[in-house]
Amino acid sequence: MRVPRPFNFFDGVLLMELVTDAHGDAAPRLNDVAFTPAQALQHHATLIGEVVRMLCAGVVHGDLSEFNILLAHIPGEGDQPGVDEPVIIDLPQAVDAAGNNHAQRMLLRDVGNLRDFLGNLPRVAPDRLRPRNLEPVPSRIAQPRDSAHGSF
Numbered sequence: 001m002r003v004p005r006p007f008n009f010f011d012g013v014l015l016m017e018l019v020t021d022a023h024g025d026a027a028p029r030l031n032d033v034a035f036t037p038a039q040a041l042q043h044h045a046t047l048i049g050e051v052v053r054m055l056c057a058g059v060v061h062g063d064l065s066e067f068n069i070l071l072a073h074i075p076g077e078g079d080q081p082g083v084d085e086p087v088i089i090d091l092p093q094a095v096d097a098a099g100n101n102h103a104q105r106m107l108l109r110d111v112g113n114l115r116d117f118l119g120n121l122p123r124v125a126p127d128r129l130r131p132r133n134l135e136p137v138p139s140r141i142a143q144p145r146d147s148a149h150g151s152f
């Protein structure tokens with residue numbers, strides 16, 4: 001999944017990559033950016049995929065929202081235009097998906113936050129982003145390909 005690259009961890013301090021925008025400045029949070037409906041749907045699909053990848057690694061973020069996702073600019077090769085990609089930050093409260101009694105509630109809240117924020121556009125009805133069949137997640141191992149459908 002896309003997170004800032006860690007450089008060092010010393011005495012409780014984590015030194016990490018600065019996620020940047022197209023000008024090399026600190027990347028904006030999702031909350032700071034206006035999206036077209038198509039962009040919102042694309043970022044939603046990407047982020048649900050990231051949530052599934054975290055689950056595959058046994059982790060629930062626990063505070064996933066538009067305030068803890070940055071929009072990084074990835075420069076294109078040669079003359080190709082670059083792309084903006086979500087990068088997830090702020091993971092200190094992440095919990096063990098299988099071992100924490102609150103994991104399922106936190107997972108549903110994380111997914112609900114993505115739906116509420118990215119579905120809050122005139123032509124992106126939140127219903128389209130409603131996660132289906134989320135409850136059975138802890139009873140089986142999620143697969144990364146589950147992200148293709150946004151339902152798992």
Ligand SMILES: Nc1ncnc2c1ncn2[C@@H]1O[C@H](COP(=O)(O)OP(=O)(O)O)[C@@H](O)[C@H]1O
Nearest residue numbers: 004016017018019020026027029067068089090
């Ligand atoms: N790796 C990073 N690259 C660029 N900006 C970052 C990075 N990590 C954090 N930030 C910025 O710092 C803010 C606070 O960081 P965060 O990890 O969310 O801490 P907290 O919410 O606990 O204060 C973020 O909203 C973001 O704007």
Ligand SMILES: [Mg+2]
Nearest residue numbers: 067068089090
């Ligand atoms: Mg934060």
